[in-house]
Amino acid sequence: xxxxxxxxxxxxxILCILAGALLSFIAGxxxxxxxxxxxxxxxxxxxxxLGLLLVLVGIGFRLLPAEATGIFSLGTLLLVGLxxxxxxxxxxxxxxxxxYRTGRIRHDLVSTDELAERLATRRSAPDTSEDTVS
Numbered sequence: 521x522x523x524x525x526x527x528x529x530x531x532x533x534i535l536c537i538l539a540g541a542l543l544s545f546i547a548g549x550x551x552x553x554x555x556x557x558x559x560x561x562x563x564x565x566x567x568x569x570l571g572l573l574l575v576l577v578g579i580g581f582r583l584l585p586a587e588a589t590g591i592f593s594l595g596t597l598l599l600v601g602l603x604x605x606x607x608x609x610x611x612x613x614x615x616x617x618x619x620y621r622t623g624r625i626r627h628d629l630v631s632t633d634e635l636a637e638r639l640a641t642r643r644s645a646p647d648t649s650e651d652t653v654s
Contacts (some may be wrong), residue, residue, distance in 0.1 A: 526585045529648045533581030540574030556626040557619040565612040571602055576601050 550563025576597045583594060619625055620635055627633065 528585060529581045533578040536574045536578030536581060538578075540571040540576075540578060543571030543574065547571060556627070556629055557624050558616060558626075561612050561615050561619075565608050569608050572604055573601050 521616050544567070547567040550567070551560050554560045580594050580597050583597075592611075617635075633638055
């Protein structure tokens with residue numbers, strides 16, 4: 521690659537890394553400053569994943585010209601990003617459900633509580649499961 525393209529990719533990588541670090545820093549501040557579990561969960565999942573993806577893109581821009589070394593491949597970056605995008609929403613959902621069931625949710629801040637309706641209908645319905653296999 522020409523030196524001018526490598527320099528542009530370096531600057532794009534630096535900007536992506538700085539933007540990702542800033543988003544991750546803001547997410548960390550949100551974890552400390554937000555008042556309840558649901559707000560903290562939002563701060564821990566959404567901007568944190570976007571910040572990590574920006575950092576990975578920035579690292580990819582920096583590694584692309586030096587791909588011939590074989591020390592670190594772009595496929596590893598793709599796998600890390602994919603696993604984060606797949607696992608963080610599931611973990612956030614589980615944290616919210618556990619927090620709700622243990623009473624750590626501030627119900628005055630929740631505008632629509634669909635889970636309460638589902639749990640109420642599940643508690644009022646008789647248990648129709650059978651213990652024996654027919």
